[in-house]
Every structure is written in structure tokens, then in C-alpha cells.
Amino acid sequence: MPYAIEQRVDPDVSAQQITLSSLESQYFDHLIPAIEDAGTGGKGQQLLQSLAHFSIEREAEIESICSTNRQGFASASSQLLLVSEQSRGLMADIHALSRSTQTSTETLAREKKVLVESRAVRQNIDEANEALRDCLEVLRLANQVYDLLGRKSHYSALRALDELQDVHLLKITKYKIADTIQNSIPDTKKLIADAVMTDLNTWLFRIRETSQLLGEVAFFHVEQRRARHKDRGEKLMSLGNFKLNSAVESVADEDEEFDILDNEILQIDFTPLFECMHIHDALGQREKFKVDYASTRRQQKDLLMPSSITLVDPEGSSLSGLLEGIAGFAIIEKSTMSKARGFRSLADVEELWDSMCQTAIALVSTALPEVTNAELLLKIKGIIALFIQTMTSYDYPVQKLDTFLLALFDKYAELLKRRFSDDFQEIVSTDDYMPMPIHKSDEYDKVVNVSWYTPEKPRQELRFPCILPFSQMYPLCCIDIRNFLNQFYFFSDDHFQHLKVIDDTLKASLDELLCGKVCQSLVDRLSTQYLGQIVQILINLEHFEIACQELEHLLIAARSDASASGAVVLKATEDFRNSKKTAEKRIFELVNSKIDDLIGTAEYDWMASTFETEPSNYMQTLTRYLSNIMNTVLLGLPTEIKELIYFDALSHAATMILSLPLSPDVKCINPNGVAALAQDVHYLTEFVATLNNPILRENLDELRQTVSLMQAENSDEFYDVATRNKKYGRVDAMNGPTLLEKLTSAVHTPAKPDKLTALSSRFGMKT
Structure with missing residues (x-):
């Protein structure tokens, strides 16, 4: 551990420094440390001895000086006595001055007392003034609060009120006015x-x-x-x-x-x-x-x-x-x-x-x-x-507002359906159900652009005026469908979060309109007896089915919800397809009904005594009717539908013709009756041959083979299975024996051989 080294002070040196000090402060500066050192170190006696020794030395020095300067000292003593005398004179003056001063002092003391008393009064006055100033300052600040309120500086007024309460009121707390102002502060704050x-x-x-x-x-x-x-x-x-x-x-x-x-x-x-x-x-x-x-x-x-x-x-x-x-x-x-x-x-x-x-x-x-x-x-x-x-x-x-938009959309969809339902109803009810005539190229372009229609001929090959297969209702409905789509999707512009709802509602609405207002209206009109109108309805249904198929693709491309996937299938597509079959059946019904009426006019004399050389009137009318509807009424139908109608009509005609000899009212048939029937069947076969369709010709096989069986020399061949399958394979197994029975039970009345032979060779039949 470090230790302090005690600093020792030499008493002789200290004594010399003390005596040589010229100033009182220096004297004490040297004396005090020497005394402290002497006291603490036990060297006080040494310090006194040093001071005594120093005093003796100085006295000896003075005596030495005095002995060497005695004359001067004597002179100085004389002068000193003179000075002493003068000093006494001065002392007397001083005493006189002292008495005078004392008198003045007493007077001054009295005046001072008066001054002190006046100063006390003045102090009281100053204190009163200061108190008054403080109170006035407080009052000024209080008034300033109301001034600030008047200028609508409310926050400044509140700050001034706080300053008044926290600073200035503390200076005058001993005055009653402070309590008054303090008590008014809550009301002032309420006022603020x-x-x-x-x-x-x-x-x-x-x-x-x-x-x-x-x-x-x-x-x-x-x-x-x-x-x-x-x-x-x-x-x-x-x-x-x-x-x-x-x-x-x-x-x-x-x-x-x-x-x-x-x-x-x-x-x-x-x-x-x-x-x-x-x-x-x-x-x-x-x-x-x-x-x-x-x-x-x-x-x-x-x-x-x-x-x-x-x-x-x-x-x-x-x-x-x-x-x-x-x-x-x-x-x-x-x-x-x-x-x-x-x-x-x-x-x-x-x-x-x-x-x-x-x-x-x-x-x-x-x-x-x-x-x-x-x-x-x-x-x-x-x-x-x-x-x-x-x-x-x-x-x-905004979830509630988004949900409310669904209610608006439902209302919007309902209004659109109501309006377009009326439009579709008017279009369907006012249509003339005739092929649509086009007079100008720009009119043609407009119809093709709005309709889902693919022309059979290129645009440059068309000559105007021309006729389109569908009636006017089809492009008008297509226009309404496109407008319906556009107006539906208008609702999804700007902001609508339920995009899938639009797609689903649009699909359901289209189905409702197309099925209920278009398809059903067309089906209801099939009850007419006018074949041309029914054919036109069938053509329209065909194009509406195509339009629905195109519409399905359009709905996929126009989906509001980009995340949606999968095919879009309209119920209307199937409805139009099924309605086409209904229209076809209705055409079959009308054509077959007409065929029934014509065949019903047939007047065969099954037991005729003579041979007819010309086809029956009903057969000529029947073939003329079939030819006319094919070239006029059914001309606009697709080929496959026309062939189907012809196939069904010929099949029905063959069945009805065959039913004539099978009628229970016909009991017997002679060869002349068979020849008349064979002549009509041959006439019908030649007419079908002009149509250049082998399938339609095959439709008469049963009728032709049945007539051949009735004209066969050996009718027993029918009962041989092998021969029957080869020559009479299309003849009904029940109808053949029935007709043969009616033929064999007849009373034969032979005709003239030459005429019968000629007719037989003409029609390729055996006599």
C-alpha cells in the first residue's frame, strides 16, 4: 500500500519566515502552519526557542546599530520629543474634534432613527404597492381569459387560466381576492x-x-x-x-x-x-x-x-x-x-x-x-x-352491400327475362313462318352476322334477291339472345363479386326463355293443319338447335368467373332437338293423313270382270302429291329429313295400299283385281325410281313381293321356306296366306287371252 511521506518543517526556518512577513496575511500564512506543525509534532518548545533566539539576535543587531550611530540617535530623540509635543497639541485638537463629532453623531443618530422609521413606512408602502401590482396582474390575467374567450381562442384562454392558477395566484394567496378568483376558476373552466x-x-x-x-x-x-x-x-x-x-x-x-x-x-x-x-x-x-x-x-x-x-x-x-x-x-x-x-x-x-x-x-x-x-x-x-x-x-x-347486390341482380335478371319474354312472344306470334327473303347484300350481311348461320354457298356466289331457309323470327330471336347476353354481363361491370351467379343465372334464364317462350311456342303451333307452316317450324327448330350449340361455346368463352371450368350444356338444345322430332312426327302425321285420305278414295273392284289399262286416279294423285311437297313444301328441309319424311310416307303408303286387299270386307279377289293393284304398285315403283334413292325403293319391297305372290302361278312356293326367303322374303308370314286364301276362293272369270298376255308382258308379270 502506498504511504504518505511526512513533510517536516524546520522551526528556525519557520521563525525566520514569520518575522520577515511584511503583510498581516503573510504573517498568518507562515504562523499557522508552524503552530500546527509544532502542535502535532511536539516541537512547540523548539519553535519558541527559535523565536527567542531570533529575538536576541535582532536586539543585538539593534544595539550594534545604535552604538555605531549614537549621534544620530540623539538627534533623532530630540526630533522625537519635538514631535511628541506637537502630537500632544494635535491630541487636544483631536479631543475637541471628537467632542464635536460626538455632538454631530448624536444629531445624526436622531436623524437616522427618523430615517429608519421613514424607511419602514416606505417599505410598507412598497410592499403594499407590490401586492397591489400582483393583484392587478391577476385581475388582468383573469380579464384576459374572458378576452380570449371572446376571440374564440379557447385553448389560449385555458392555458392563461392554468397560468393564473398555478403561478400568479400563488403570489397573492394571503389576500382574500385570491380565494375569490380561485373559487371562480371551475366556473370559468366550465365556461371554456x-x-x-x-x-x-x-x-x-x-x-x-x-x-x-x-x-x-x-x-x-x-x-x-x-x-x-x-x-x-x-x-x-x-x-x-x-x-x-x-x-x-x-x-x-x-x-x-x-x-x-x-x-x-x-x-x-x-x-x-x-x-x-x-x-x-x-x-x-x-x-x-x-x-x-x-x-x-x-x-x-x-x-x-x-x-x-x-x-x-x-x-x-x-x-x-x-x-x-x-x-x-x-x-x-x-x-x-x-x-x-x-x-x-x-x-x-x-x-x-x-x-x-x-x-x-x-x-x-x-x-x-x-x-x-x-x-x-x-x-x-x-x-x-x-x-x-x-x-x-x-x-x-362491404360484405352486406355485396350481398345486397345479389338481390339487385335477381331483380335485374327477372326484369330482363320479363322483357325478353315479351319480345320473344311477340316475335313468335307475329312471324309469317315463311322462308326469309333477302333483297340486298348489306341486309344479308346483317342477318348472317347476328345469326348463328353458315350459308351453303360462298358470299360471292350469291345472287340477290335470295331466300334464306329460316323465317324472320330466327334472326330476330338471335338478336334478342345476343342483347340478353350483353345486358346480363353488363351487371358484372365495375364491381360484382358473385360472378358464378351471373353465369348460372344466365344459363338458367336462357333455358327458361328458349324452352318456354320460343321452343314451346313453336311446338304449340304444330297443331296447325298447314303443312308448309309446320315445315318452316321444323326448319326454325333445326337452326335454333344449332344456335344453342353455338351459344354453349359462347357461354364458355364469355364466363365471368375465369376460374370456372367444364362444359356448358343448355337444356334448350335438347328441347329443340326433341321438338324437331315432334315436328317431324307432325309432318308425318299430316303427310300420312293426306295419304290415308287419297288411298281412302281407292275403288278397287276385286272381282272385276275387265282389266283396267290405266293406273287408278288415287295413285296418280298420290304420286303427284308426294312430288309436289318434295319440290315445294319440303324443299327447304335438310336432305336427311326430307328422305326420312319420304321414307316414312312411302312406307305408310305401302302399308295402307297393302291393307286394302287385307281388309276384312274383301272376301275374294280375282286376277283382274290383282292386275289393277299390280298396275298401281308398278306406277308407284316407277315414281320412286325417279327419286334416285335405292333405300326408298326398298321401302316398297314388301308391297311388290306381295303382289307378285298374288300373281304367282305356283302359290305353294310361299309355303316352302327356302323359296319363300328367296322370292318372298319381305312378305309377311300371316298376310301371304290370307291373300292367297282370298285369291284361291275367288270365282275365276278369264279375260281375253291376248289382252291379258299383253298387260302381263308390259308389267313384267306372269299370267
Whole structure:
């Protein structure tokens, strides 16, 4: 451990320093350390001895000096005596002066006493003045508070009041005026609070009055954003896949700065609210102020909502005004939350928002039944969609509004179906059901563009006027179908989250319209007896089936929901296909009915005594009828349908002709009767041969083989299975014996051999 080295002081040196000190301060500076050292070290005696020794040395030195200067000393003594005498004279003067001074001092003392007393009075006066000044300052500050209130400087007034209470009143607490002012401070604070609340209520009233304008500006700004986003989407397709208010859209539009609360149209200053908050914070009434403010905003919300609105005004001002007011009110609430954090809770703001949304939905729902126009409803949807997009940008929940759009869409779909149902009904009922004539090329192009129709001939090979296979109702219905599609998808523009609902509803609506209003109406008209009209209906049904198939592909390509997959199958496609079969059956019925009527006029004399050389009148009429309908009425039908109708007609004719000899009324048939029947069958066969269709000719095989069997020399061949399969394979196993029985039981009346032989060779039959 380090230790201190004691510094020792030499007593002789200390004594010399003490005696040589010229100043009193130096004398004590050397004396005090020497005494302290002598006392602590036990060397006091040494110090005294050093001082005595030093004194002896100095006396010896003085004696030495005096002995060497005696004459001078004597002279000095004389002078000293003279000085002494003079000093006594001076002492007498001094005593006299002292007495005079004493007298003056007594006088001065008396005057001083008077002065002291006057100073005490003066001090009291000064203290009184100072107190008065302090009181006046307090009164000035108190008056200043009211002056500031008069100038509506509420926060400055409160700060001045705090300064008055915390600083200046403390200086005059011993005066009664301090208590008076102190007691008035709570009333003054209440006065400040009331004044600032009055200003705040005025501000809130102005805010409520400008809420609709604020909402209108917000709507306008969102419309501009929407237009900019659309332009960007057209220039860059990838941006078109993102919706408004998405992160990508927000980044792309960040260069367009716009302050909704401070722009060239309106400026909203929150200073009154902030001042009121600060004052209530200073008054310790923040929670009470929050409750009062929330209550006031709820009351303003109730005043903002009307008792009813109308949706049928052309400009939509009633609905727009309602939603603009709600938007402005909600924007103020969000701005208040962001500017005054902790003042408005998210729960309170969303409670107001939810209440306003519910009220708005209720008002619109109440007024919705008066809307009977789809375009007006689409405009209403556009206003609500703009409102939703605007409030989404302020992070308000819009699920209830999105759900309400579904109700609007249902109403919209119903109005569209009702309107187009009437249109389809009118088109179907007023159609002439004749092939559509086209007189000009531009008219042809319009029909082809709107219809799902593929012409058989190229455009350049057509000559006008020309005839299209379908009637006028088909392109008119195609136009309505396309308009129906477009107007359905109009609802998905701007904002609609339920895209799959549009696709499903559109499909169901198309099925309902096409099946119920077009297909069923055409089927109902099949009851007519006019074959040409039924044929035209069949042709229209054929084209409607094709249109439905094309429509299915179009619906897949036009899906609103990009995530949807799979085929779209319209029930109408199958309905038109089945209705085609119904129309075909109806044509079969009419043709067969006509055939029945013609064959019903047949007058065969089965026991004729002579041989007819000409075909029967009914057969000539029948073939002429079949030829006429094929070349006129059925000309526009597709080839396969025409062949099917001809096949069925010929099959029916053959069956009916064959039923003539099989009739229970025919008991016997002679060869002349068979020859007459064979002549008609041959005439019919030659007519079918002119059609150049082997399948149609095969349709008469049973009839021809049955007649050949009736003319056979050896009818027993029919009963030989091998021979029958070879020569009479198409003859019914029951009809053959029946006819042979009628033939064999007949009483033969032979004709003239030469004439019978000639007829037999003409028709290729054996006699």
C-alpha cells in the first residue's frame, strides 16, 4: 500500500519566515502552519526557542546599530520629543474634534432613527404597492381569459387560466381576492368547455352539411381512378386482370395524389375538434368528451338518413344523395380516427357504418318494387357499385352491400327475362313462318352476322334477291339472345363479386326463355293443319338447335368467373332437338293423313270382270302429291329429313295400299283385281325410281313381293321356306296366306287371252 511521506518543517526556518512577513496575511500564512506543525509534532518548545533566539539576535543587531550611530540617535530623540509635543497639541485638537463629532453623531443618530422609521413606512408602502401590482396582474390575467374567450381562442384562454392558477395566484394567496378568483376558476373552466363545445357543434353541423359534397368528390375521384385503370388495362393487358383498389392498381395510381379533405373543391379543417380534445384533456374530461362526441355523431347519423327514397327519378339523385352523404360521413369518421388516434374506436366507427348500410339497404329494398326497367336498375347498381368501391378504398367492410347486390341482380335478371319474354312472344306470334327473303347484300350481311348461320354457298356466289331457309323470327330471336347476353354481363361491370351467379343465372334464364317462350311456342303451333307452316317450324327448330350449340361455346368463352371450368350444356338444345322430332312426327302425321285420305278414295273392284289399262286416279294423285311437297313444301328441309319424311310416307303408303286387299270386307279377289293393284304398285315403283334413292325403293319391297305372290302361278312356293326367303322374303308370314286364301276362293272369270298376255308382258308379270 502506498504511504504518505511526512513533510517536516524546520522551526528556525519557520521563525525566520514569520518575522520577515511584511503583510498581516503573510504573517498568518507562515504562523499557522508552524503552530500546527509544532502542535502535532511536539516541537512547540523548539519553535519558541527559535523565536527567542531570533529575538536576541535582532536586539543585538539593534544595539550594534545604535552604538555605531549614537549621534544620530540623539538627534533623532530630540526630533522625537519635538514631535511628541506637537502630537500632544494635535491630541487636544483631536479631543475637541471628537467632542464635536460626538455632538454631530448624536444629531445624526436622531436623524437616522427618523430615517429608519421613514424607511419602514416606505417599505410598507412598497410592499403594499407590490401586492397591489400582483393583484392587478391577476385581475388582468383573469380579464384576459374572458378576452380570449371572446376571440374564440379557447385553448389560449385555458392555458392563461392554468397560468393564473398555478403561478400568479400563488403570489397573492394571503389576500382574500385570491380565494375569490380561485373559487371562480371551475366556473370559468366550465365556461371554456361550453364555449368550445358550441364551436365544435357548429363545426359538426357544417361537417354534416358538407358530407354529401365530400361523398360526391370521393365518388368523382374513384370514377377518375376507374377511368385511369381502364386506360392502363387497355395499354397493358396484364393490368386489366387486377381490380380497382387492389395492391397493383394502388401502386400504378400512386402518382395521382389527391387529398380528399383538402382540394380545390372543399377544405375540411379539424382544428375545432383538436382544440376541443386538447381542452377536455386539460380539463381531465377526455372520456366524457369521447362519450358526448360519439352520442352527437350517432344523432347526426340519424339525421343524415331520410325516411324514404325514390329510385325512379331519371338522374338517380335520391339514391346518389343518400350514398354520397353516407360516404362523406364515413370518410370523416375514418379521417378522425387517423388524425386523432385513440379518440374514435374502430368498433364505434364500424357500428355507425353498419347501421348506415343497413338503413340504406332497407330504404333501397323498400323502393325497389317501383323499378320496372332493367336499364334503370343497372344504373342503380352502378351507383351502389361506385359507393362500394369508394368505401373499400377507406377499408370499410362491404360484405352486406355485396350481398345486397345479389338481390339487385335477381331483380335485374327477372326484369330482363320479363322483357325478353315479351319480345320473344311477340316475335313468335307475329312471324309469317315463311322462308326469309333477302333483297340486298348489306341486309344479308346483317342477318348472317347476328345469326348463328353458315350459308351453303360462298358470299360471292350469291345472287340477290335470295331466300334464306329460316323465317324472320330466327334472326330476330338471335338478336334478342345476343342483347340478353350483353345486358346480363353488363351487371358484372365495375364491381360484382358473385360472378358464378351471373353465369348460372344466365344459363338458367336462357333455358327458361328458349324452352318456354320460343321452343314451346313453336311446338304449340304444330297443331296447325298447314303443312308448309309446320315445315318452316321444323326448319326454325333445326337452326335454333344449332344456335344453342353455338351459344354453349359462347357461354364458355364469355364466363365471368375465369376460374370456372367444364362444359356448358343448355337444356334448350335438347328441347329443340326433341321438338324437331315432334315436328317431324307432325309432318308425318299430316303427310300420312293426306295419304290415308287419297288411298281412302281407292275403288278397287276385286272381282272385276275387265282389266283396267290405266293406273287408278288415287295413285296418280298420290304420286303427284308426294312430288309436289318434295319440290315445294319440303324443299327447304335438310336432305336427311326430307328422305326420312319420304321414307316414312312411302312406307305408310305401302302399308295402307297393302291393307286394302287385307281388309276384312274383301272376301275374294280375282286376277283382274290383282292386275289393277299390280298396275298401281308398278306406277308407284316407277315414281320412286325417279327419286334416285335405292333405300326408298326398298321401302316398297314388301308391297311388290306381295303382289307378285298374288300373281304367282305356283302359290305353294310361299309355303316352302327356302323359296319363300328367296322370292318372298319381305312378305309377311300371316298376310301371304290370307291373300292367297282370298285369291284361291275367288270365282275365276278369264279375260281375253291376248289382252291379258299383253298387260302381263308390259308389267313384267306372269299370267
